[in-house]
Amino acid sequence: MDHKLEQDLKTLALFICTYCRHRHGDVGVSRVAFKTHDVERITGRRVMLCPACTKLLSHAFVKRANCPIEPKPACKHCPEHCYHPSYREKIREVMKYSGRRLVLSGRLDYLFHLLF
Numbered sequence: 001m002d003h004k005l006e007q008d009l010k011t012l013a014l015f016i017c018t019y020c021r022h023r024h025g026d027v028g029v030s031r032v033a034f035k036t037h038d039v040e041r042i043t044g045r046r047v048m049l050c051p052a053c054t055k056l057l058s059h060a061f062v063k064r065a066n067c068p069i070e071p072k073p074a075c076k077h078c079p080e081h082c083y084h085p086s087y088r089e090k091i092r093e094v095m096k097y098s099g100r101r102l103v104l105s106g107r108l109d110y111l112f113h114l115l116f
């Protein structure tokens with residue numbers, strides 16, 4: 001598997017994990033395992049998601065892995081909207097939510113760095 005692809009899959013998994021942990025933490029998560037990709041090797045950790053997020057991640061992996069456009073543009077600039085509409089809406093929400101969380105935690109690290 002090429003490095004860029006693996007990096008993208010890892011990002012997708014981590015974003016969906018962050019989102020699921022905060023939004024669906026009480027739903028009942030289980031360990032994610034796909035036949036097509038070794039999720040734990042790609043992310044370097046155990047991935048726990050609720051059933052809905054597991055489906056979303058699976059969809060995102062398949063779409064990303066089969067993306068025919070080379071070099072691949074950022075998904076939001078892509079002319080070829082390949083996600084199923086319901087997943088597209090969902091992944092957008094995930095990216096927005098987790099993206100903001102990551103920025104916030106980045107700032108927090110910076111604050112800690114200043115304080116200690």
Ligand SMILES: [Zn+2]
Nearest residue numbers: 020024050053
């Ligand atoms: Zn979830």
